Amino acid sequence: MEILNALALFTNFVGLPALAYGSQLALGALGVTLIYAVLRFTFFAHGDLMAFGTMVVVLATWGLQAMGVGLGPLPTALLALPAGIAAAAGFTLLSDRWVFAFYRRQKAKPVVFMIASVGVMFLLNGIVRIVIGPDDQRFADGERFLFTVGDFRDWSGLDEGVAFRSTQALTIVAAVIAMAALFWFLQRTRMGKAMRAYSDEEDLALLSGVDPAKVVRTAWILAAALATLAGVLYGLDKSFKPFTYFQLLLPIFASAILGGIGNPVGAVVGAYIVAFSEVMVTYAYRKFAGYLLPEGAMPEGLLQLLSTDYKFAVSFVILVVVLLARPTGIFRGKVI
Amino acid sequence: MKPAQLAAALAMGASALAMAAPAQAEDVKIGVLLGYTGPIESLTPGMADSAELAMTEVNNAGGVLEGDMLVPVRADSTCIDAAAASAAAERLVTSEGAKAIMGADCSGVTIATLNNVAVPNGVVMISPSATSPALSSIEDGGFFFRTAPSDARQGAVLAEVLADKGVTEIAVTYTNNDYGKGLADSFQAAFEEKGGKVLLSAAHEDGKADYSAEVGALSATGAEHLAVFGYADQGGVGIIRASVDSGAFEKFVLGDGMFAESLIEAIGDDLNGTIGSVPWSEGEGADAFVAAAEAAGVDPDGSFRRESYDAAALIALAMQAAGSTDPKVFKDSVMDVANAPGEKILPGELAKALQILKDGGDVDYVGATNVELIGPGEAAGTYREYEVKDGAYETIGFR
Numbered sequence: 001m002e003i004l005n006a007l008a009l010f011t012n013f014v015g016l017p018a019l020a021y022g023s024q025l026a027l028g029a030l031g032v033t034l035i036y037a038v039l040r041f042t043f044f045a046h047g048d049l050m051a052f053g054t055m056v057v058v059l060a061t062w063g064l065q066a067m068g069v070g071l072g073p074l075p076t077a078l079l080a081l082p083a084g085i086a087a088a089a090g091f092t093l094l095s096d097r098w099v100f101a102f103y104r105r106q107k108a109k110p111v112v113f114m115i116a117s118v119g120v121m122f123l124l125n126g127i128v129r130i131v132i133g134p135d136d137q138r139f140a141d142g143e144r145f146l147f148t149v150g151d152f153r154d155w156s157g158l159d160e161g162v163a164f165r166s167t168q169a170l171t172i173v174a175a176v177i178a179m180a181a182l183f184w185f186l187q188r189t190r191m192g193k194a195m196r197a198y199s200d201e202e203d204l205a206l207l208s209g210v211d212p213a214k215v216v217r218t219a220w221i222l223a224a225a226l227a228t229l230a231g232v233l234y235g236l237d238k239s240f241k242p243f244t245y246f247q248l249l250l251p252i253f254a255s256a257i258l259g260g261i262g263n264p265v266g267a268v269v270g271a272y273i274v275a276f277s278e279v280m281v282t283y284a285y286r287k288f289a290g291y292l293l294p295e296g297a298m299p300e301g302l303l304q305l306l307s308t309d310y311k312f313a314v315s316f317v318i319l320v321v322v323l324l325a326r327p328t329g330i331f332r333g334k335v336i
Numbered sequence: 337m338k339p340a341q342l343a344a345a346l347a348m349g350a351s352a353l354a355m356a357a358p359a360q361a362e363d364v365k366i367g368v369l370l371g372y373t374g375p376i377e378s379l380t381p382g383m384a385d386s387a388e389l390a391m392t393e394v395n396n397a398g399g400v401l402e403g404d405m406l407v408p409v410r411a412d413s414t415c416i417d418a419a420a421a422s423a424a425a426e427r428l429v430t431s432e433g434a435k436a437i438m439g440a441d442c443s444g445v446t447i448a449t450l451n452n453v454a455v456p457n458g459v460v461m462i463s464p465s466a467t468s469p470a471l472s473s474i475e476d477g478g479f480f481f482r483t484a485p486s487d488a489r490q491g492a493v494l495a496e497v498l499a500d501k502g503v504t505e506i507a508v509t510y511t512n513n514d515y516g517k518g519l520a521d522s523f524q525a526a527f528e529e530k531g532g533k534v535l536l537s538a539a540h541e542d543g544k545a546d547y548s549a550e551v552g553a554l555s556a557t558g559a560e561h562l563a564v565f566g567y568a569d570q571g572g573v574g575i576i577r578a579s580v581d582s583g584a585f586e587k588f589v590l591g592d593g594m595f596a597e598s599l600i601e602a603i604g605d606d607l608n609g610t611i612g613s614v615p616w617s618e619g620e621g622a623d624a625f626v627a628a629a630e631a632a633g634v635d636p637d638g639s640f641r642r643e644s645y646d647a648a649a650l651i652a653l654a655m656q657a658a659g660s661t662d663p664k665v666f667k668d669s670v671m672d673v674a675n676a677p678g679e680k681i682l683p684g685e686l687a688k689a690l691q692i693l694k695d696g697g698d699v700d701y702v703g704a705t706n707v708e709l710i711g712p713g714e715a716a717g718t719y720r721e722y723e724v725k726d727g728a729y730e731t732i733g734f735r
Contacts, residue, residue: 163583244544286557290558
């Protein structure tokens with residue numbers, strides 16, 4: 001019984017939140033990794049691209065809500081998702097035509113692309129703040145919980161409860177579907193194979209008749225779709241605030257690099273490792289230990305390794321250690 | 337220039353000269369420096385309306401001194417950005433020429449504007465809501481007053497409330513600024529004096545998307561009650577939402593910054609059973625304020641509206657009592673008009689007060705909050721103890 005209580009506590013405060021957060025990071029990291037694989041530079045505007053796509057979804061959601069259109073128990077934002085993806089994809093294609101295509105013709109070094117992407121980031125930053133403002137926006141509607149703490153306690157008879165928010169469930173399900181679809185696309189379709197070929201050996205791929213313009217376009221559209229989906233899921237689960245999305249860049253980069261940048265499987269694994277590290281290192285284990293230790297041995301201290309204020313430090317440390325010890329990441333990605 | 341035009345120009349010049357003469361009525365600008373944007377933006381419009389209500393009342397009674405009209409000038413303190421608040425106050429003082437400032441609201445920006453603008457320029461500031469204990473001992477040159485009590489008092493009140501309910505263990509989280517830290521510290525000191533134990537006192541940052549990690553740490557203490565000393569529109573509501581969602585806490589104890597209708601709207605039924613305190617007042621003064629506010633179409637119900645009215649009224653009465661709109665002169669009259677001896681003055685009776693002062697009499701401004709300025713010029717303070725029942729704030733008593 002005590003062990004079950006400890007398990008429920010852990011699931012409620014670590015397991016489910018980290019799983020949802022990891023899924024959001026994974027979608028973001030997949031976008032970064034795709035751009036890196038095809039275009040060979042780290043796209044710094046990814047966090048703000050998430051914010052841009054999500055902003056369009058939020059506005060469309062408000063429009064739908066005003067018209068009284070909804071999805072019942074599911075959030076209306078899902079209905080507005082295509083609009084956000086279209087807007088984000090449109091933006092990336094335009095920025096590619098106006099900014100990155102120029103540097104490709106110049107055969108510029110990756111670092112030049114990276115700095116140009118920082119410029120695009122500031123542009124997006126400004127657009128989002130002008131259109132929707134810097135404040136918190138909540139746009140989640142529909143059922144809030146699959147089951148609440150109270151439901152779980154009544155059902156299980158345990159002291160500790162587990163709450164499963166519908167946005168957490170939605171995040172996990174949507175992320176799994178999106179990842180499966182992406183891997184199917186990369187492994188099975190002609191275009192996916194062309195992209196992988198272009199990424200592995202550009203010259204050989206071009207000789208075999210791969211159209212580079214098409215590959216680049218597809219990569220941008222996929223990255224925009226993944227970014228918007230990640231942003232919307234994060235916003236539904238937590239809340240939408242442009243600055244928070246900008247800050248997400250760090251854990252997303254840490255995930256992509258930890259898994260091996262340019263490697264999609266690595267991005268997913270890296271994202272879950274980063275998410276679980278962040279949550280587990282900052283969780284206070286006092287109550288958890290209290291259930292497992294013998295009666296009356298509940299420790300005085302909180303058993304917390306790091307204050308929650310230092311959550312981002314965890315991503316930083318992971319990033320630094322990986323770059324020092326194994327720059328290719330877990331799955332042997334490319335070296336930045 | 338034709339003779340007729342010349343004559344007209346001369347006449348205009350003469351009238352301009354006449355207007356500048358000291359004996360003539362002039363506009364006296366009063367800054368209303370509150371956070372119209374930022375973490376307490378839902379509270380401030382009502383506060384500004386109440387302060388302006390007092391000024392309108394003074395103007396309707398013929399203004400101060402020789403019929404000088406009070407003109408409110410609003411400026412945004414942002415509540416949290418000290419640089420922006422100082423710039424706004426600087427504008428009020430140097431380009432608008434404000435003689436006094438009704439504000440600022442949050443403690444951090446109040447300390448900043450007082451140090452950077454009010455004291456160097458010699459302008460009176462009366463804050464309706466800055467409650468940090470640090471403001472009691474600040475070097476203010478006699479220019480700073482507040483109609484809100486220090487949080488040292490609120491901490492003691494909350495500790496008493498909890499002790500009466502038999503609560504002995506609690507976890508505390510506060511917004512990471514002068515207000516939150518000051519209240520958390522004074523609460524902890526008072527609670528421990530009563531034999532209680534604060535298991536964890538942790539700061540939270542405002543403006544985060546997700547507070548589940550903070551709540552996880554707080555709940556690991558095993559405390560049943562969580563005290564939240566934050567803002568209703570910011571991290572405070574995030575902490576409560578995350579607590580309710582994860583089932584970490586069901587019983588909340590709230591500081592004054594959390595008292596807002598928006599909190600009940602955001603959380604709903606899960607907030608029932610929450611207790612808290614907010615500076616409040618009852619009795620004749622409070623009733624008179626409600627009547628005066630409703631007559632003027634201002635909603636009297638809300639945090640710090642009474643204090644705002646009183647702050648503005650004190651500025652006007654002090655000017656009249658000193659016979660000058662120069663802040664360096666009338667700053668010395670603020671305590672005189674606020675405290676005994678003298679004729680007691682309730683909201684809506686400002687005309688009477690001005691007349692008494694004109695005739696050389698003495699007033700004791702009671703106002704909406706039973707104003708009694710103590711020590712360095714701050715309110716002694718009465719607090720309303722409330723409990724949330726069926727989605728509404730219900731008064732338990734006053735302390």
